[in-house]
Amino acid sequence: MSTSINAAHQQQSLPATLRCIDKWFETKDCVSILLSAENPSPFKFKPGQFVTIGVEVEGKAEYRAYSISSLPNEQSLQLTIKRVDGGKVSNYMVDHLTIGDSLECLPVAGEFNNIDYPPQSIDGQKKVLLISAGCGITPVFSMARSWLAQSDGVDICFLHIARNIEQTIYFEQLEKMHQQEQMFDLKLLLKDAQSSGYPQGRLTAELLETLVPDFATRTVYLCGPSQFMLDVVSYLERLDFDMANFHQESFTPTESETIEDTSASSDSVSIELPAFGQNLQVSKGTVLADALEQGGVPIIIACRSGICGSCKCKVKVGQVESSNHSPLSEEEIAQGYVLACSSTIESNVTIEL
Structure with missing residues (x-):
């Protein structure tokens, strides 16, 4: 790390060293890793936030940001990482990171969280709608777990869109939460539902209204691919949802190796x-x-x-x-x-x- 980093940037750039203490596959192309410090202490963060991880790939330090999927105040930090086409860091983490390996970790960051933006009480009840697609499930999954752990009476509707059951991140945990938690209702929409019993199709404004009839009485938290989020925002606006009760993650991890065309101008x-x-x-x-x-x-x-x-x-x-x-x-x-x-x-x- 360069010693010439100025004071305004220094706190953000000085890393902590964490060690991978566990790793498992959530789906065939997605892993969760558990990280811990040499002298473990509770990790402080707000559900929905992310950390930037540094790892050496092909002899070069590379950094990428990943949402946290664990709960605050635990002595380990869980990240869930999905394979990305051409992704240098994410694919390294999926394929080559092993238990015992060390990583650099920059301080927690991110405005998308359920502490600074808590659910509003509508008609005397705190009700939320978490909407996610693909690996966008990570931050809202942390939010849902935190509300359930606090037992503070937040009614959670969890709408997740995935290709199929096999590619649904946290599928078994979501089903277990749906079965065991009175305040958690899972709405899973699949492109290929097979014989799962879950609905099949592409999310539309009409389908959103059908799946979550009381969406207008909930605070909405959204995370997923950029176009998906744009589509959901358009659906909510078309349905006259009060966007004062809407929050979205504006960070979507991307690892394309394509370099911008720097020859657009000859100047x-x-x-x-x-x-x-x-x-x-x-x-x-x-x-x-x-x-x-x-x-x-x-x-x-x-x-x-x-x-x-x-x-x-x-x-x-x-x-x-x-x-x-x-x-x-x-x-x-x-x-x-x-x-x-x-x-x-x-x-x-x-x-x-």
Whole structure:
């Protein structure tokens, strides 16, 4: 880890070392891992949040963000990781991580959680609708478990969309919760239901209304692939749902190895990095994160979705165009901080890490 990281970025970038103490398959292409520190102590986080994990792959430190699937205040941390097409880190974790291996772990992050955004009491009852698809189940599963563990009377409807039973993450646990917990109602929608007894089809506004008739009286928490979330938002708006009672995870893990086309413009601009004594020449319009990574600058780029904040840096001179600032405070934005993964270079710039 570079010693030239500035004070504003230091707390976020200093990792803890955790060891894998258990690993098991949830589905054929998805594993859960259990992590613990050398001197275990309760992990503090809010259900729905995530951590950024660092691992060495092919001789290079790589970082990716993963939602936490365990409960707060336990002495181990559970992450659930699904294979991704072309995913360097996730596929390494699925295929090669073994019990006893050590990983770096950055501090917990994420605004999507059920503590800062608790369910509203509607008609005297706290009722929630958790909607997820694929590996988006992870943070809302943690939320559901936390409400049930607290026994605070939250009525939980859990709507999950999956391809089939075999590819439904946590399927046995979900069924057990449905059978044993009075306040937990599982609504599983499958693309191929086979003989499972669960409904089959694609989620639509009409089907949402059929599966969860009282959705309008619930606080909704949503997580899944980007297009899926956009579709669900459109369904809720079409059904006149009160979006003041809606919360979604804006972080969707992505690990595509495809590099953005940096030749979109023939104009050449420079990136000055005084702390590293470097000057990089790139095309105008290049994503700042890609330019720094290709230039060998030691910057952590974890979620690549503009939500984890691991690639925060400061533009001292020049101009970038940023599409997302969500993890940054108004004060940080005013000071010139940007997210490298969500910023394109528009002029000669001087960057401070």
